[in-house]
Amino acid sequence: MPTYNVTVNGQHKEVTVDPGTPLLWVLREELKMTGTKYGCGVAACGACTVHLAGIAARSCVVPISLVGSRPIVTIEGTIRDPVGRIVQDAWISEDVVQCGYCQSGQIMAAIALLKSNPNPTDTNIEQSMGGNICRCGTYVRIRQAIKAAAQQLRPRGSR
Amino acid sequence: MREIDSQSPAFNRRRFLQITAAAAGGVLVSLYLHLPAGAQTDNQTASTAFPPDAFVNVRPNGQIVIQVNRLEFGQGVSTSLPMILADEMDADWSQVVSELAPAADAYKDPLYQLQMTGGSISLPHSFQQYRKLGATVRAMLVATASERWGVRPEHCRAANSVVYGPLNQSARYAELATDAAQRPRPDKVRLKNPSEFRLIGKRVRRLDSRLKCNGSQRFGIDMDLPGMMTALVARPPIFGGHVKTIDDKNARSIPGVVDIFEIPLVRGKNWSSGSGIAIVADRFWTAKQARDRLNVEWDLSGIEHPDSSMLLGRYKELASTVGNVAVSRGDQSAIERIPVAERIVAEYEFPYLAHAPMEPLNTTIRFDGNRAEAWVPSQFQTMDQSAIAEVLGVKPDQVTFHTEYAGGGFGRRITLDSHVQREAAAIAKRMQGIPVKLIWTREDDVEGGYYRPMFVHRVEVGVGPDAMPAAWKHVIVGQSWIIKTGPPWETALVKDGVDSLAIEGAADTPYFIPNFHVSVHHPEVNVPVSQWRSVGCTHNCFVMETLIDELATRAKIDPIDYRLRLLPQNANKRRGTLTLLRQESTSWRHDLARNHAVGIAANEYHETDVACAVDVSIENNRPRIHRATVAVHMGLVVNPLTVESQFQGGLVFGLTQLMAKGAITLKDGLVQQQNFHNFVPPYMSDAPVAIDVHIVPSSEAPTACGECPVPVICPAVANALFKLTGKRYRTLPLTAL
Numbered sequence: 062m063p064t065y066n067v068t069v070n071g072q073h074k075e076v077t078v079d080p081g082t083p084l085l086w087v088l089r090e091e092l093k094m095t096g097t098k099y100g101c102g103v104a105a106c107g108a109c110t111v112h113l114a115g116i117a118a119r120s121c122v123v124p125i126s127l128v129g130s131r132p133i134v135t136i137e138g139t140i141r142d143p144v145g146r147i148v149q150d151a152w153i154s155e156d157v158v159q160c161g162y163c164q165s166g167q168i169m170a171a172i173a174l175l176k177s178n179p180n181p182t183d184t185n186i187e188q189s190m191g192g193n194i195c196r197c198g199t200y201v202r203i204r205q206a207i208k209a210a211a212q213q214l215r216p217r218g219s220r
Numbered sequence: 221m222r223e224i225d226s227q228s229p230a231f232n233r234r235r236f237l238q239i240t241a242a243a244a245g246g247v248l249v250s251l252y253l254h255l256p257a258g259a260q261t262d263n264q265t266a267s268t269a270f271p272p273d274a275f276v277n278v279r280p281n282g283q284i285v286i287q288v289n290r291l292e293f294g295q296g297v298s299t300s301l302p303m304i305l306a307d308e309m310d311a312d313w314s315q316v317v318s319e320l321a322p323a324a325d326a327y328k329d330p331l332y333q334l335q336m337t338g339g340s341i342s343l344p345h346s347f348q349q350y351r352k353l354g355a356t357v358r359a360m361l362v363a364t365a366s367e368r369w370g371v372r373p374e375h376c377r378a379a380n381s382v383v384y385g386p387l388n389q390s391a392r393y394a395e396l397a398t399d400a401a402q403r404p405r406p407d408k409v410r411l412k413n414p415s416e417f418r419l420i421g422k423r424v425r426r427l428d429s430r431l432k433c434n435g436s437q438r439f440g441i442d443m444d445l446p447g448m449m450t451a452l453v454a455r456p457p458i459f460g461g462h463v464k465t466i467d468d469k470n471a472r473s474i475p476g477v478v479d480i481f482e483i484p485l486v487r488g489k490n491w492s493s494g495s496g497i498a499i500v501a502d503r504f505w506t507a508k509q510a511r512d513r514l515n516v517e518w519d520l521s522g523i524e525h526p527d528s529s530m531l532l533g534r535y536k537e538l539a540s541t542v543g544n545v546a547v548s549r550g551d552q553s554a555i556e557r558i559p560v561a562e563r564i565v566a567e568y569e570f571p572y573l574a575h576a577p578m579e580p581l582n583t584t585i586r587f588d589g590n591r592a593e594a595w596v597p598s599q600f601q602t603m604d605q606s607a608i609a610e611v612l613g614v615k616p617d618q619v620t621f622h623t624e625y626a627g628g629g630f631g632r633r634i635t636l637d638s639h640v641q642r643e644a645a646a647i648a649k650r651m652q653g654i655p656v657k658l659i660w661t662r663e664d665d666v667e668g669g670y671y672r673p674m675f676v677h678r679v680e681v682g683v684g685p686d687a688m689p690a691a692w693k694h695v696i697v698g699q700s701w702i703i704k705t706g707p708p709w710e711t712a713l714v715k716d717g718v719d720s721l722a723i724e725g726a727a728d729t730p731y732f733i734p735n736f737h738v739s740v741h742h743p744e745v746n747v748p749v750s751q752w753r754s755v756g757c758t759h760n761c762f763v764m765e766t767l768i769d770e771l772a773t774r775a776k777i778d779p780i781d782y783r784l785r786l787l788p789q790n791a792n793k794r795r796g797t798l799t800l801l802r803q804e805s806t807s808w809r810h811d812l813a814r815n816h817a818v819g820i821a822a823n824e825y826h827e828t829d830v831a832c833a834v835d836v837s838i839e840n841n842r843p844r845i846h847r848a849t850v851a852v853h854m855g856l857v858v859n860p861l862t863v864e865s866q867f868q869g870g871l872v873f874g875l876t877q878l879m880a881k882g883a884i885t886l887k888d889g890l891v892q893q894q895n896f897h898n899f900v901p902p903y904m905s906d907a908p909v910a911i912d913v914h915i916v917p918s919s920e921a922p923t924a925c926g927e928c929p930v931p932v933i934c935p936a937v938a939n940a941l942f943k944l945t946g947k948r949y950r951t952l953p954l955t956a957l
Contacts, residue, residue: 062475079505086505095442096435098627099504100578101662105896108578136435153429156861159869160294161432162439162578162627187905194896196578196628197294198872200907202865 308354525889579627819940870929
């Protein structure tokens with residue numbers, strides 16, 4: 062089996078796995094980073110969302126062989142990111158989570174949205190978050206938390 | 221001030237530490253887990269003794285660990301139960317940590333004597349239990365402090381984990397805990413008056429948010445043990461099928477595949493039906509690859525090949541005849557004396573529904589030949605532990621059973637046959653010494669049965685001269701998963717051939733209908749079925765509330781007024797929710813945007829009453845829900861923030877029923893949906909944009925919460941859609957408007 066060098070949350074890692082192994086399972090089983098979740102395996106639910114070179118990606122359908130040199134950021138890495146911290150704090154202060162299983166993916170999708178659009182409208186939020194399933198139905202509070210985080214991200218004086 | 225008796229004979233025999241501190245901290249839980257067999261089995265009353273040692277652990281650093289006797293799977297019980305205990309204990313909330321209790325007698329539901337999470341019973345059944353536990357611990361801490369200071373306990377007070385004496389003495393709980401644990405348990409403890417509550421009734425944020433937001437919360441599926449293997453199972457394409465022949469050459473050639481073997485499968489009532497092939501490998505992905513390369517020939521003979529369209533025909537025929545009578549009030553033949561023009565005849569169709577909790581089903585077991593350890597996101601510890609023990613050929617107390625956080629459940633993690641745990645145990649038995657995690661893929665889950673049953677309803681309503689329903693004849697057709705299971709469930713839930721879970725929300729309607737007849741048929745079908753959050757109300761509320769709306773429209777009476785008129789004098793809860801709903805939604809209901817319409821629905825589930833109003837328009841040929849307002853009467857509310865979240869989320873979960881691709885259908889025995897591409901639950905744009913939740917103030921005992929929002933949303937939306945399209949919607953899901 063081939064060996065791959067990947068950068069996860071700023072750290073270099075070496076993994077030896079079948080080339081077809083999805084990034085999701087490399088994170089969960091090789092690197093023991095279980096914050097990224099398996100929900101469907103077919104890129105339909107968003108529970109496995111990570112950032113690949115800054116872009117939100119469904120890690121369940123990205124084979125490790127296609128990751129290349131693109132840096133990977135997972136939910137475990139968001140605490141070192143200023144936007145990530147603000148989003149997590151907003152999630153906590155809005156009491157978003159219920160079972161919490163989909164929330165790693167929701168938070169990764171929200172961070173990607175706010176990094177590209179710090180002032181999203183309801184439509185922007187629905188478009189960016191529109192592929193992430195939450196069976197507990199926390200959508201109303203996710204919306205509130207994104208707006209609260211956007212408020213935090215605005216330069217002082219313009220809030 | 222009330223005195224309560226917290227003593228019981230079982231407790232008097234108990235000699236365990238009641239509160240542990242210092243070095244005993246870590247020992248506590250295992251002490252309870254490894255109780256000698258006699259202690260777990262010698263009496264039925266052990267679980268009613270409520271020994272605080274099983275629930276509270278005061279650590280030397282001041283941290284207070286509270287055991288939660290339920291599964292946390294989103295409903296917030298790992299925050300609300302500790303709130304209750306901490307309030308009575310006068311504990312410092314910032315120091316409270318909650319843990320999910322393992323399987324043990326102490327953690328059984330105090331009424332049902334089973335350790336389980338279902339029927340929204342957690343707070344109704346454990347509210348007093350956790351209050352007494354907290355008050356008992358507090359009393360023991362105060363007694364310890366007062367003894368040290370030589371003062372009377374009633375001259376001391378406690379707040380934020382500190383006991384204060386009359387001369388300004390003070391002692392932290394952590395300093396008192398070791399001595400307090402040696403004290404006899406008080407016979408009687410005083411519970412707070414509601415005016416003294418500091419936590420109960422407050423909007424308290426969840427304790428589990430941080431871990432769930434930074435990826436560090438461990439769920440069952442995240443289990444990782446040294447040397448652990450992952451197992452998948454290839455199951456027959458039709459429920460109850462058997463392995464005929466197997467060619468596993470290609471599968472075994474994949475590096476990392478450890479073993480491939482046949483295991484028995486259990487399915488619903490027919491507990492030994494069919495078999496499957498277990499694949500054990502070093503990783504999930506290896507097991508998945510191997511399963512994909514497995515060639516299995518299945519024996520599908522001698523089993524029913526269920527087919528939704530054929531079932532529909534069969535159910536409709538049944539619906540045209542009277543079934544087992546659930547309720548018969550007034551004159552059964554009254555309907556025939558009402559002119560045909562004054563009758564509404566309505567036939568409703570509801571499909572099978574999957575729960576699809578976000579965390580796929582899983583169970584991890586390590587079996588060493590004598591003892592086993594299991595890690596399960598379980599809604600039903602007592603049964604799941606017994607099932608594992610049975611398969612392994614050991615006693616339940618030889619199975620140490622850990623309750624793992626679950627990624628949703630909605631009824632899917634409580635099955636009478638514990639089929640997931642039996643599969644995992646069969647695999648662990650063969651793999652003796654090696655821990656194995658069984659994972660169901662999403663496809664396994666969607667195709668795997670245990671659905672909300674398919675239902676057909678036929679209702680004839682005769683309208684009286686006062687525009688109120690004078691006669692109501694209702695036939696319900698759908699499978700029961702309780703009938704033929706014997707005690708305890710069948711005994712408790714089935715009467716005269718009527719499964720009470722199939723009729724709730726219809727037969728027990730609070731509306732006064734003088735001549736009211738509900739009957740039910742329970743056909744046997746080869747599809748395993750189970751409860752789906754809010755159970756019978758999922759379909760019954762839709763039927764009742766869309767028909768009531770039709771009657772109100774016909775009578776040209778406001779739908780809230782019409783419902784109020786239908787209520788007898790003593791229907792205080794429904795009157796309360798409808799009145800509050802009207803008050804809270806008046807401003808927006810009378811200021812609707814163009815091409816928007818309002819829909820109303822109400823429901824009572826397990827003594828909690830809910831009324832809902834929605835603002836709906838049509839976008840891209842789908843209902844667009846701009847707003848929902850909900851009023852709820854659920855007795856005393858422990859955490860209004862949890863209630864708000866549960867109701868917001870529960871409405872969205874309920875919308876699964878309306879989704880165009882929200883149904884499970886079968887053709888020639890095969891389930892036609894596999895994953896979220898063809899079983900499509902609500903996404904953000906399907907959910908209401910805003911949901912406001914209002915609580916009827918009450919000091920009555922807490923009633924159900926988690927399931928209660930689910931039933932009302934679909935009939936409310938259907939009633940709004942009628943105003944926009946003029947069509948009555950009686951077939952779910954809504955494939956076209």
